[in-house]
Amino acid sequence: MAPAAETRMTGVVAATFTPLTPEGEINLSVIGPYIDYLIEKQNVKSIFVNGTTGESVSLSLAERKALAEDWCHKAKGKMDQVIVHVGCMCLRDSQELACHAAQIGADGIAVISPSFFKPSTAAFLREVASAAPTLPFYYYHLPAMTGVNGNYVLNDIEELVPSFRGIKFSGCDLMDFGQCVSKSRPHWAVVYGVDEQLLAGLAMGANGAVGSTYNYVGSYMNKLMTAFENGDQLQARAIQVFSLLLLLFQLMSDVSGLSLGPPRLPLVQCPQDYAKSIFQKYNSLFQDSR
Ligand SMILES: CC(=O)N[C@H](C=O)[C@@H](O)[C@H](O)[C@H](O)CO
Numbered sequence: 001m002a003p004a005a006e007t008r009m010t011g012v013v014a015a016t017f018t019p020l021t022p023e024g025e026i027n028l029s030v031i032g033p034y035i036d037y038l039i040e041k042q043n044v045k046s047i048f049v050n051g052t053t054g055e056s057v058s059l060s061l062a063e064r065k066a067l068a069e070d071w072c073h074k075a076k077g078k079m080d081q082v083i084v085h086v087g088c089m090c091l092r093d094s095q096e097l098a099c100h101a102a103q104i105g106a107d108g109i110a111v112i113s114p115s116f117f118k119p120s121t122a123a124f125l126r127e128v129a130s131a132a133p134t135l136p137f138y139y140y141h142l143p144a145m146t147g148v149n150g151n152y153v154l155n156d157i158e159e160l161v162p163s164f165r166g167i168k169f170s171g172c173d174l175m176d177f178g179q180c181v182s183k184s185r186p187h188w189a190v191v192y193g194v195d196e197q198l199l200a201g202l203a204m205g206a207n208g209a210v211g212s213t214y215n216y217v218g219s220y221m222n223k224l225m226t227a228f229e230n231g232d233q234l235q236a237r238a239i240q241v242f243s244l245l246l247l248l249f250q251l252m253s254d255v256s257g258l259s260l261g262p263p264r265l266p267l268v269q270c271p272q273d274y275a276k277s278i279f280q281k282y283n284s285l286f287q288d289s290r
């Protein structure tokens with residue numbers, strides 16, 4: 001019997017940018033070419049849409065739905081996993097997005113904790129998950145943005161949220177991450193989300209990586225994961241150090257040639273000189289291995 005298809009978010013997952021027109025409207029026409037670029041040029045077959053990198057907190061519900069639908073439809077049959085982030089401050093909004101994600105054929109949903117009123121229990125997560133009970137549910141831990149340090153979330157979570165299938169851990173505290181790994185179950189995804197120290201996350205037990213930089217260094221990070229699995233620490237470290245030099249959202253437009261447009265306020269574009277210098281660095285680092 002053929003092995004069951006992987007139904008978790010694993011491997012290298014790109015957290016996609018939201019393409020905007022120069023006027024700042026969502027630009028769905030870029031999504032098809034974006035998916036092809038990730039598959040063909042970056043060897044990345046799973047995406048995490050409408051997350052931090054996708055600036056979901058700066059988008060309206062209608063925009064988030066239109067984007068999620070387009071990503072899901074255009075990735076169908078091409079990509080392994082499309083995870084839709086549905087976190088909002090308002091429970092009703094999150095439930096609406098969760099329900100919509102199920103209708104459009106998403107492979108899973110993820111939720112960043114509400115952060116204005118900070119939760120002390122997993123009840124918010126339970127209520128969002130119950131709006132889409134058939135979809136794998138991931139908790140997205142992002143303490144630097146939310147101020148919520150809630151790994152209480154994992155205690156007996158499957159009793160509370162039967163569809164719970166893992167955590168996307170975007171914190172730097174590796175002791176905390178190690179505790180999450182130790183509480184995880186074999187069928188969960190425990191993916192690490194600080195691209196700059198993915199190697200450390202792998203050493204602590206991550207079974208995947210989700211991040212913004214995998215849009216443009218995904219193929220190298222795939223090599224990092226393979227080197228780690230083969231015990232080649234020197235190679236893995238060398239790739240990790242490369243990646244540290246390339247932390248710039250704007251790099252994606254330059255590297256891919258896709259027109260992703262400006263970010264949406266309150267974010268602003270970085271100065272042209274700086275963007276140019278990082279792009280030059282990218283080219284000089286990677287020209288030999290391309
Ligand atoms: C706050 C944020 O956007 N975190 C992303 C994922 O969780 C990361 O992929 C970072 O963008 C990346 O590590 C660069 O700092």
Ligand SMILES: CC(=O)C(=O)O
Nearest residue numbers: 015051052053211212
């Ligand atoms: C990096 C990530 O996972 C996000 O942008 O949400």
